[in-house]
Amino acid sequence: MxxxxxxxxxxxxxxxxxxxxxxxxxxxxxxxxxxxxxxxxxxxxxxxxxxxxxxxxxxxxxxxxxxxxxxxxxxxxxxxxxxxxxxxxxxxxxxxxxxxxxxxxxxxxxxxxxxxxxxxxFMFGAAKGTENMVYFTVSTGVGGGAVLNGKVYRGNTSNALEIGHTTVVSEGPRCGCGNLGCLEAVASGTAIGKRGREAVESKVETSLKKYSTVTSAEVFKEAAAGDDVSKDIVNTALNYLGIGIANAISTFDPEVVIIGGGVSKAGQIVFDKVQEVVNKRCFKAMAEVCRIVPAGLGxxxxxxxxxxxxxxxxx
Amino acid sequence: MxxxxxxxxxxxxxxxxxxxxxxxxxxxxxxxxxxxxxxxxxxxxxxxxxxxxxxxxxxxxxxxxxxxxxxxxxxxxxxxxxxxxxxxxxxxxxxxxxxxxxxxxxxxxxxxxxxxxxxxxFMFGAAKGTENMVYFTVSTGVGGGAVLNGKVYRGNTSNALEIGHTTVVSEGPRCGCGNLGCLEAVASGTAIGKRGREAVESKVETSLKKYSTVTSAEVFKEAAAGDDVSKDIVNTALNYLGIGIANAISTFDPEVVIIGGGVSKAGQIVFDKVQEVVNKRCFKAMAEVCRIVPAGLGxxxxxxxxxxxxxxxxx
Structure with a gap:
């Protein structure tokens, strides 16, 4: 056997x-x-x-x-x-x-x-027992995968769920892929770090200036410590992540959206903000039943x- | 039998x-x-x-x-x-x-x-012979449907493909659903007509002012006749429709996207503009092979x- x-x-x-x-x-x-x-x-x-x-x-x-x-x-x-x-x-x-x-x-x-x-x-983690689930990974970039009708969905050229390159700001910042306003360009860890470094190089007052190197980790840390500039950067990025996830919910009507990757490790603040945006932007019928949870596998x-x-x- | x-x-x-x-x-x-x-x-x-x-x-x-x-x-x-x-x-x-x-x-x-x-x-029209297709209907509202892995995709609560209520302008105009910047609020026939009536009520010079009632039909007609204000309204709406369709292609990686509904009847201008936006915003691997075509059933x-x-x- x-x-x-x-x-x-x-x-x-x-x-x-x-x-x-x-x-x-x-x-x-x-x-x-x-x-x-x-x-x-x-x-x-x-x-x-x-x-x-x-x-x-x-x-x-x-x-x-x-x-x-x-x-x-x-x-x-x-x-x-x-x-x-x-x-x-x-x-x-x-x-x-x-x-x-x-x-x-x-x-x-x-x-x-x-x-x-x-x-x-889908098989062993936070989406166990579902039929329709969407997975977001948010770290250096933003990627995704989905199981639909109980089967992994790959699309025509194996490129489905390039969700990091959906547009959320039509004339937003340039993405690494060349386009403007991709989700990845405004909501990835890379984007958060970049916004932090822009703040350090500008005239605004921010506790980020004490670091020699600023990545998303420092921005999340200073936001949690009360730095207004960092809070604003985190809030803006998570608002866009919320829009990306709200769009996925309106599109897939899934039972669960899982957020994995480095940015999800920033904890409850990520899930609270995303849930707030989803509640505002999605139809109640879908928003109320769709769980938005961290990855279950370590x-x-x-x-x-x-x-x-x-x-x-x-x- | x-x-x-x-x-x-x-x-x-x-x-x-x-x-x-x-x-x-x-x-x-x-x-x-x-x-x-x-x-x-x-x-x-x-x-x-x-x-x-x-x-x-x-x-x-x-x-x-x-x-x-x-x-x-x-x-x-x-x-x-x-x-x-x-x-x-x-x-x-x-x-x-x-x-x-x-x-x-x-x-x-x-x-x-x-x-x-x-x-x-999927069975008898423009997506015959495909495994993965997305259908957009653009008229009073914007709706959608999809066949994925050869099966109709409905999602968890039968509400999948509420693609008209995905956000394409984060703080855009208020949609009938209550949210801001939904695709439907900026790219539907209703939205085009509304932008036309706003122009008529404003100080701008536009040939739309000769009509007692302005709907999307008059805006498309005057755009074709060379009215700059109407051309701008149509171009803006079709750009957003293009973003919505580009996002669907990045998400589903389908073989074909079909556009049906009243707005699609405006003809080649719709498909040319949408294709232009998709070429700009989607990965080449997907944009090059995905057909964007009018509905095949009458x-x-x-x-x-x-x-x-x-x-x-x-x-």
């Missing part, structure tokens, strides 16, 4: 691989450095070694394994199993699925880390998500 | 009912006034009469019918078959599905008219959509 799966969380600094049963109970796990600078084939071989390791330490063989799931930064082509390009990994238009499938003679599934996080939350979210990907795709 | 379905397009002024095969070929059809003022039971009985009529004139019995689909203005509860309330129909929290199902002993499906139009376009879109609803739901 094939009652186990393997999940691989492929990141720029480390590879984390777990062997799990179909309830998400991890039997064996390993985390090693990616050593991305070594190039495509060495990193591929390191991934394969982690799979062999968890099989061995879990006292299982490939006969016990239903599938392997891999979460990776994108952009990637989930259908073809190709990593197109990504800043911190060596792979360029590299088919990561094929060599691993051939090596272990198992079904292998690849997806971007936002989708994998969404699937993980530091192992990536690898548990990859386990979940393997389970849902091999069903 | 049950190789036929019946579709009912329930509107405030007329009821249109068709008996169709599974390819959307209509065998018999009738359109009668709704006479909504007569109240719930008389209108229900008129609906039942249209079903009996199309069966009789189609020389078929309920044994030949697979299911009945009904499209109605919302808000409604598609799962329960209840029309909650709607301005031009007598039904208030009225279960429309149950009495029709009991009368004919057939499966009966109810959905709101935007979803029904989306399903119609005046019978409502009843053909109801036929399509009956087919997809009874599969």
């Amino acid at each position: 094939k009652n186990f799966v393997i999940g691989i969380d492929l990141g720029g600094t480390k590879i984390s691989t777990a062997l799990s049963d179909l309830d998400g109970d991890v039997k064996s796990q390993i985390t090693i450095p990616t050593d991305a600078h070594e190039g495509e084939i060495p990193v591929l071989n390191r991934i394969i070694e982690t799979v062999e390791y968890v099989l061995k330490t879990g006292n299982l063989t490939t006969d016990d394994i239903r599938a392997i799931g891999i979460g990776s930064p994108g952009p990637l082509d989930a259908k073809k199993g190709i990593i197109i390009t990504t800043p911190n990994l060596p792979f360029k238009n590299f088919n990561l699925v094929e060599p691993i499938r051939e090596k272990f003679r198992l079904p292998v599934y690849l997806d971007n880390d936002a989708n994998v996080a969404a699937i993980g939350e 530091t192992d979210a990536g690898v548990i998500g990859a386990v979940a990907l393997a389970i849902v795709e091999s069903k | 049950k190789n036929f379905v019946i579709g009912i397009d329930l509107g405030g002024t007329k009821i249109s009912t068709a008996l169709s095969d599974l390819d959307g070929d209509v065998k018999s059809q009738i359109t009668i006034p709704t006479d909504a003022h007569e109240g719930e039971i008389p209108v229900l009985n008129r609906i039942i009469e249209t079903v009996e009529y199309v069966l009789k004139t189609g020389n078929l019995t309920t044994d030949d019918i697979r299911a009945i689909g009904i499209g109605s203005p919302g808000p409604l509860d598609a799962k329960k078959g209840i029309i909650i309330t709607t301005p031009n129909l007598p039904f208030k929290n009225f279960n429309l599905v149950e009495p029709i199902r009991e009368k004919f002993r057939l499966p009966v499906y109810l959905d709101n008219d935007a979803n029904v139009a989306a399903i119609g376009e 005046t019978d879109a409502g009843v053909i959509g109801a036929v399509a609803l009956a087919i997809v739901e009874s599969k």
